[in-house]
Amino acid sequence: MAPDGANCIKLYLLVHIRVFIFVRISLEIFIWIDIFKMTEKEESLEPSNDMINIKVLKGRNFKGPKGEYLGTVTIKAHFGEKALGDVQKLDCSFRTDIDLKYTVELNCSSADPATIDEIAYRPVVLTFAKILPREKKKKEEEKTITLGQCTIDLLPIIQGDKNFEITLEILPVSGSLWEALTPDHSKPEIDIDVSISHSLLERSELTDFNILTMTVESLVAPPECLTLPNHIYVAALCVPLTNEKENLAVFAGANLKPPCEKEHVNKQKKWVNAGNAQGGACYIPNSWITDCATDDEYGDFRSKEDRDYRKHSEQEKSRYVWNMERRCFLHPSAVKTFQNQITKQRYWPVEVFRVHMPSGTKGKKVTQEEDGALSYHGIAYVDASPLLYPGVQTIRGAYKITPFSETSLQEKTGCTVGISEEATKAAISIYTQSGQSPAQRKNKEERKDVKKNTKPGGLEVYSELELSVVNTEGQQYVEARSYIMLEMTLKQPLIPKRTLKELSECVASYIPPRPLFPKRVGGAERAVSDFHKQVECVSRMVLEQFRQLFQEELSSDQEPNPTVMEERKRKLLYTLNNTGKYFTYKERLKHAVVKIVREKYLKTSDFEDKQELQNFLSQLYIFLMDEMHAALNKFLCLDAQPPIPEPLSDSTQLKHFAIEAEMNGNISLAARYHEERISRDKNDASHWLDYSIFCLGQQDIDKAEECLRKCVAIDQEHLNGLLLFSIVSSLKKLTEVAETFLETALMIAPKSIIAWTLFGLFHDALNNEIRSEMAFLKASQLNLAKFLTKETTETDTAPPLTSPQQTVASQLSVLKRNDTSQAEMSPKQDISGLDVSETGIIKQEISEMHSDNVQEESIHEMETRVIPATEQGFANTSQYGMEISQNSEKMSTPKSKMFDKKHSRTSNTISTHSAKRKQSESFNRQHATPLLEEKEATPVDQTPVPEKSIFMITTEWLLQMKAVVYAERALSHELLLTPDQPSLQYYISMAQINILKKDFPKAEKILEEALQISYEQPDTWALLGHVKYFMGDAEGAQSCYKRTLAFVNDATDMHPVYLRLASIYLQDKMFHKARETFLMACQSSPSSVSWLGVGIACYRMGNISEAEASLCEANILNNMDPEVWAYLSLVCLRKERKFEAEQSYKYAMKLGFQDEDIIKEIVELQQHLGYGDPSFLTNHTSNCK
Structure with a gap:
């Protein structure tokens, strides 16, 4: 047992030792891993x-x-x-x-x-x-x-x-x-x-960073009290360095240039902080101030009066010159911050002030008032919004200096505190580093004790009284009309502009595929075609030789038997061989056969095997025989091809017919005319454009888009097609597609007023205020330039009447207008529901133009009104209006809210003009170029005034294109630009919009307001007549149409006036007047409808010959009108021409004639005469039986 216990203890200790060693090694590994990670982290945190x-x-x-x-x-x-x-x-x-x-x-x-x-x-x-x-x-x-x-x-x-x-x-x-x-x-x-060793910026930063180069040139026309010795003059602004940090740019040390100093001014730019550089080393190598035209500037002084003032100030007044350049690095995060700040606030503040020099007297105690005291604190608000326009990198201009106010600063820029304190410290630092003596630097050290006692908030602490003094000093900038020349340049634009190649590629993606043009026949096809021609030529010569040989036999009527035919064949071959003609024919065919061998069978070398040669000859013989028979069948074909008749009406007439059918409410006929124009020439872009306009008027936007795609596919530089396609895409909420086609149109036609205005309206709908205003500015400049060059517009001439009927044409030469007594109305009579003055005299109201009285107005009188941009045409070519008073009220209602009310204007009466005028004035003040408020001023020459504003020009084009939505947007801008009340043209355009929308009661109310402005405008009466005609008031429409014809000048479109007035005369059975009025329509614009009217009037008057001539002309212009065939049947029945009467009646019924009264009249006349209806005889015979 003992040995076993000892072994267990040993085994137990061995296991524990191994576990301990494993745990220790693992801990050491983890510790080293942590140390390695911490070292990497520290190295990554350390700046490189x-x-x-x-x-x-x-x-x-x-x-x-x-x-x-x-x-x-x-x-x-x-x-x-x-x-x-x-x-x-x-x-x-x-x-x-x-x-x-x-x-x-x-x-x-x-x-x-x-x-x-x-x-x-x-x-x-x-x-x-x-x-x-x-x-x-x-x-x-x-x-x-x-x-x-x-x-x-x-x-x-x-x-x-x-x-x-x-x-x-x-x-x-x-x-x-x-x-x-x-x-x-x-x-x-x-x-x-x-x-x-390597680039300071990473690859991503190299493409995304930017550099803002700020150049401060000079302060022109400073206050007289500003010019004192022992002071430095400072301009300062803040620029974002990153998305969290800002960068202070300070320009210190301007040099005074008195007006008497006429020598050449050095235009080379200086370093803003050159350190210890002296003399010429203070200038930046190869960097110069470039002058640009005033029209290309974006400052506050650009009108004609401002230009004269600037020229006078630069020559006769002193100025402080910096000519310094400060480059500000914009981190990629700062670029986005810079762009967002401009988008939200648009104004960038540049502060200007005077700072007392640090004194350099030894032993003298320096006080705060003497060292670093700030005075004459002004500020210039630079509108940086042009930098948000695609491709713009530089803005330059003269900007007015206003008194510094924290309230104004916060309202315009969102900043709560100015930068004057920090800028003062920086300016003193720059000043002491560049050129101060050792004594002055020592004095700077002595100031430390003084500055310890000042408050930490800044260099100076003002009381309320001192603040008022500062504001008073700043007000002197306004009184002296001081301005500062500035330039801001970006290394690359904030918003890149797409090139024409990119736009073309983008447009191509929206163009449907088109079939290629047919290629020229070449190679094998050309060889076979040449063989057919030679066979045809030889056949003609053989046939001619045959006719010469057997001329006598061919003249007889006997048919030859086979024996005779074989004899003729032998005789023909004998003649051809004797005369050598057979050899000639063979040589002609030889070259064609050689071509086929080379081009179709690709044989150009000799045959090595006889069997291969025999096989080839067999194939060639079979092919040649087949092609010979095909050529002979084509040559000897006796089926005569009927000639294709030339169309009786050209493309222009078909377009007129289509417009006329649409005007009369026959939409299917109008569509058929447009389709016929396209079928005649599918490669004409204008045909597709007109069809798209028709579809747009019928609210079929999808079909209009399809037609416009065809139009642009045929002609990629079709301006109207591109513009209308962008409008349709915008209506379908395809914003990118619409913008792409608008930019393409601008690339193709950069001087198009309509294109720039539509571009502004498009971005205005997207709430992109900056891009919309830039587009409106460009359109206004083009409008003014066009007006100054006095470009004349082409006037349409009426086509001559080409009638084949001399009897009707003769009547046109003696035709006169309606009798004056019939056209004049009773002075005390109420005309078509319109109010007339109690004196019974219809007063003549002519719209007043501002340019008529501008020479008699003073600057003080102009403070109470705003020059209308619709008349001025943006006279200063820089902003929407003019701000006369400097401390004008800020617009209380946002611009977007005013645009939301644009459709409710026409439903109100004239009494609501005052409220709209306030909004318009407020809007114009917000986007205005301020002028100095002067108590006494002499009248000055005003900038020429264009006849129409950009919005009215665009509205007229949009109404032609039936782009109702965009026309309403353009009119909303026009409404904001009118001073006292909208112009007459505004009411007319608004009425046309409501007519297109089929809102006839509203259109009638608008036209009644227009008549209160002027009773002598034919277009107003013509439109009012149309409205009453559509509303079923024939009497009122007739009165308006008659007044339209009574004017010396015609309305813009007289054709519908003639047709509708003549149709009213027909209904009232005044056939003579109807005939005269229809003939007026035929003289100006002949059509099937006008000639049909003449024929009906003549028929009812009993003049059958003239009626037949007129109806024949109508049938030539349109043979698918059942009413024309019906009246032709009546005429033929009157002249007892049975066949023509039956044919005319048959076509009238076949085309679906449904006028029961006319049909009844025809049937009664047929029954009286006993013929005229092909089925009449059968029915009549059966009835007799």
Whole structure:
């Protein structure tokens, strides 16, 4: 037992030891894994520091103005306040071109956006100095004199370049030897190589980052009290660095340029913070201020009056010039933040103020009022919304300066606090770093004790009285009409613009496949075709020879027997062989056979085997015989093909017939006319477009879309087709498709007013306010430019009447309008339900245009009204209206709410115009270019006023396209732009929309309001006549139509007026007037309906000959009208032409004539005459039996 117990104990201890060892090893492994992970985590958290290596390779032309050697020269590098590397001495005692081999390194963290931003706007400054020789027997420090400087721009490193080489000129400083170099001397220059091991930004960041280049040029026309010594003038703004951090851009140190200073202004841009750079080194190499046209600017001063003021101010008033450029690095997250801020607020604030210089007097106690005090605090609100337009990278303009107000700042930008305190600190820091004396820097140290006693909130603490003083000082900017020239440029646009290639590819995806054009016949087919031609040619010659030989025998009527036929055959072959014609015929066929052998059987070499040759000849013989018989059958075919008659009406007439049928309510006939146009020419895009317009008017959007696809497939640059396709796609909620075709239309026709306006209406419906306003702005500029060039529009000329009937045509030459006495109405009579004044005189109201009285208005009078954009045509070509008062009220009703009320305008009376006017004025003030409010001003020349606004031009086009929804949107914008009340054209367009919607009571009410504006507009009376005609008021319609004809000027479309008035005359049995009115329609636009009307009127008057001529003309234009056949049957019965009468009656019944009164009249006349109905004789005979 004992040994067994000992063995168990040993086994137990062994197991426990092994378990202990296993657990210990496992713990050590886990500990090492944790340590490794923590080390990786720490390494990942540590920012990666990259070194930018700057190597100065060679130097050239290191010599004095007289060619002397410079001796020992030193070179040192600075980045801001930081010195890079050591000072290196160069021996230039015996040479002018030297190898510098000077290398410095700049440490930067790729993980810190602030460091990258600093590299973007700060240069590396290289300073070259000459060591002066020491005097013998004196031990003193080396003395140097600065020769020149140059600056290295590190922006390519941020943009992804790992290595680049540049050659820089060393620019002399004031008082140096190199300042005396003449232009003929070679300038000293150096070669520099800049490199980095890897890119500062990752691949994804390189494509998504952006750089905002902010250029502050000058402050023009500052207040007179602003110009004082011992002050620095600062402009500052905030730009997002990341999605959480902001970057402060400060422009300090503007130079005063008095008006008397007329020398050329240096347009080269300066570094915003050049460190210790002096002289020419303060300027950025190859960076210049570029002037652009005022029309291309986006500032506040762009109207004609503002341009004159700017020209005067730049020549006669002082200005503060910065000409500084600040590059702001935008991290990919900051780009989205920047875009969102512009979308929400659209205005970007730029603060301008004056700061007292840090005093430099020794021993003098510096007070807060003397050091860092801020005054003349103004602000410019830069409308940055154009940067959200696709492809826009730069905005530039003159922006007015207003007094700084936190309330105004919060309303316009959403910021609650300004940046003046931080900007003041930064400005003083920049100022003290660049050019202050040691005494001033010492004085800066003395200010520490003073600043310890100030409140931590900022540099200055104002009381209520001081705040009022600040506001008063800022108000002087407004009184002086000060403005600041700014430019903001992005490296790449916030919203990229698609290229034409991309748009074309996108459009192609929506175009249905089309059959290819037929290919030219070639190869084997061409060879067989040539063989057929030769067989036909030889057959003609053989047949001609046969007729010559047997001419006498063929003239007899005897049929030849087989023996005679065989004899003729032998004689023909003998003649052909004797004359050599047989050989000629064989040679003609030989070339055609050779072609078939080469092209169809691909035989071009000799046959090696006779059996193969025999097989080939057998196949060729069979093929040639078959093709010969096919050619002979085609040649000797006696079936005469009837000629295809030419169509009696062309495409233009068919279109007119279709519009006329649709106007008369005959939809099926109108569709048939459109289909006939397409069947005649399926490759005409305009045919498909017209059919789509017809389908759109019938609310068949799917069929309209199908037709538009065909239209665009045929002609991808068809502007109207592209625009209407985008509208149809928008109605079907296909937003991307609609936007694609709109952009394609703009690429094809960039100067189309309608295309730009539709683009704005489309984005307005999507609540994309910025893009819509940009489109409206472009359309307004094009409208104004078109008006200034006085482009004349082509007027439609009425086609001449081409009637084959001379009797009817002769009546047109002596036709006159209705008698004036019949057209005039009683002055005290109520005309068609319209109110007439108690005096019985219908007053003549002519719409007043603003341009007629603009010379007599003063600026003070203009404060109470807003110049209508519909008349001004956006006179300043920059905004919707003009804001006369600076402190105008902000629009109380959002723009979207005003648009929601756009359809309720026409149902109200004229008394509601005042409320709408307030909304319009508020809307115009929000999007306006402010002008200075002056108490006394002289009248100035106004910008020419276009005749129609962009919205009215687009509305007219949309009504032609029957796009009712978009027409209503355009009219809603037009309504917001009218000053006192909507224009007459607005009422007419709104009435047309309601007519298309078949809302006739509403259209009638709108037209009655239009008549209160002007009684002399023929279109108003014509539309009112149509409305009453559709409502069944024949008497009222007749009155309106007669008044329309009484005017000297015709309405836009007189054809429906003629037809409907003449039809009313027919109903009232006034056949003479009906005949005259129908003839007017035939003279302007002849059609089957108009000639049918003439025929009916003549028939009822008893003039059968003229009736027959008119009905024949109507039948030629449309032989499918059963009413025409019915009246032709009546005419033929009257003239006792039995066959024609029966045929006409048969076609009338076959085409479905259903007028019971006319049918009864025909049957009675047939029964009286005893013929006219093919079934009449049978029925009559059976009845007699």
